[in-house]
Amino acid sequence: MREALDPWTFVMAAYAIGVGGTALMVGWSLITMKRAEKRRDEARKR
């Protein structure tokens, strides 16, 4: 017997995880870069 699965549930879950995971990674890389460069600039000023 063939299961009745809604394909759009799987497609939307894949897109949410893929796009969400990529967006988190981009945001994290930008925030850590800004923080590290700010810390370096502050260390130079001291």
Place this chain on the structure above:
Amino acid sequence: MHGFANPARFLRIARWLMPLCMGAGIFIALAALGWGLLFAPAERLQGETVRIVYLHVPSAWLGMAGWSGIAIASFTQLVWRHPLAGIAARACAVPGAVFTAICLVTGSLWGRPAWGTWWVWDGRLTSMLVLLFLYFGWIALAQASEASDGADSKAPAIFGLVGAINIPIIHYSVIWWNSQHQPPSITTGGSAMSGAFLWPLLIAMLGFTLLFAGVVLARMRAILAQQQAEARLRRKALAQGN
């Protein structure tokens, strides 16, 4: 290549190249995903679930490209002692691991409606899972060896080169072993895919690759800035001690 060994010169280039790669990557990747989700046709046998290909294939490619980047940077670090090579390897690790994880999760979500199962222990899926564990091990080793031996530690570079053996295993797994996973659709000899699926896929791969390059450049800037801040604070502490 040694012309870019100077961190100051690298930073001058990365300051304009990073936002350019990231901006273009986000725009192109979103456009390709929108095309794949809304305008590309459903496939005859797999139906609507084929739309997962526009995320799954670029993330598989970048998971493998990330480790290839680690291996090339490790070789460069060991042979030419390029001062940015170790930093480039560290910058590739997290985005490579994230894309490998996305590949595994989207593949599982594709497998359930297409194969009737979330997971099978076949060559392709298992070697991709091994790649994710290699990334976790590499990141842990790089952090531990930096804390004990400094940023120029050779242990992660050797691990990066040894782990590269898994890349051809992933690629040829569907040819060497009887696999649930389909054989490669895009090869150097051409494509088995129709243009209606191929074009949005190639554009998604371009967009995600630019995004990956932007993240790697941002990570390199972050690691360099961290090292420069620590070196300056150490020098000041030494000067105050004297």
